[in-house]
Amino acid sequence: MEKWLLKLPLFLLLLLQQAASHSTVESLPGLNGPLPFYLETGYVGVGKDEEVQLFYYFLLSESDPTTDPLLIWLSGGPGCSSVIAMVHEIGPLRFVEQVYNGSLPKFVLNPHAWTKIASVIFLDQPVNTGFSYATNDPAHKYTDVQACEYVYEFLRKWLSDHPQFISNPFYVSGNSYSGITIPIITQLISNGNGAGQEPLVNLQGYLIGNPSTFRPQESNYHIPFAHGMGLIPDELYKSLEKNCEGEYTDIDPNNTGCANDVRTFKQIVSNINVEHVLEPFCVSDDDLQRPHQLSGERRLLDDKLISLQRGDKCASDWRKHMRYWANDPEVQEALHVRKGIIGSWIKCRKSIYRSSQNYTMTVNNAVAYHANLSTKGYRSLIYSGDHDYMVPFQSTEVWIKSLNYSIIEDWRPWNVNDQVAGYMRSYSNKMTYATVKGSGHTACSDKPEECFAMFKRWINHDPL
Structure with a gap:
């Protein structure tokens, strides 16, 4: 940053930064050469006086972006950055699986990226997630419903700035805690369309993986799940x-x-990996010291010690790569992140919901939203990694059954490469439920090929 800029009052500096709302990313540290896909990043101001600045990553479909569906992806938490879906779940990048050695982590391309057939907005939300931030202290205090309203406002502003995508079929998507917020956001969009709010969104439906839906009662299914898994x-x-x-x-x-x-x-079950019961239990990056507090040598020693303590099972854990990559100054510059705003980047900022001063959870049960959306004829895909302890598939099947819609296609396997990839059932409310065999809480991380096949078939209105 130029020295003269540092002398400006903060509000003037923010105004200057907000003037350029989005930029094209030509290349990314960690991947050699120019990007083989279109990536745009930027901020959209929402709320009173645009005091909330939401950061996003937009990837253009590699097939036919003029007609392919447009998705907005919301990671869970609340407080988990959606870039983790871009580089570890449904996006075009994956970290090279190797022990962190102090150098910038490297990427390989994901051949099963959903962006092969859909354009996707990966949004950092709510406030203080990823690179999103607020310009004043009061804006850090909000409810989950307000956070959903911010997402809807973001979407309308983003479409106004990108009118070429207004007619594309639109879906709200995400996983985990977003199982609470996605039905609310979908309802807000539907209501806005009904009220004639411009621009109208070509809303077709929503899809959610391993969705938290009725807290805390869904935790009752941890015990039957653990018993079924032989734990x-x-x-x-x-x-x-x-x-x-x-x-x-x-x-x-x-x-x-x-x-x-x-x-x-x-x-x-205290030492079980709750995200995938068959995988090693690794220390979360949120439980480690922040990278800005450690020198490169100390960070490397820190990771080696953890790897030794865990028997090297976690030595190549992608979360470590994510943490160092996203906090690298060259990476943030390439992504056009505003300087001096957020401090360190954290994958999942738990302080968002652990502090009663910030995010207030007012909705603990989203089933009524699903019921209402069903009456409006929207399509939905609900999928569960069947080795997830956090949101067991049993709890998801219970609330889907409670909607009392008739079964159109009863329980059967769905296959990929002539192998069983999971099981599925479809209902008369245009809801499809699918398990993803052998995967955990983030099914698309564990079974990228199978999840891409599932998504492609569903988005094209084909049977799973």
């Missing part, structure tokens, strides 16, 4: 069933038998 013995499971009668989250303090059983259960 706890029959004797403990039967005792839990008898003593707790299916309620494992809101335990009667006088029910000592249930409390003791639940305590034993939690001890047994």
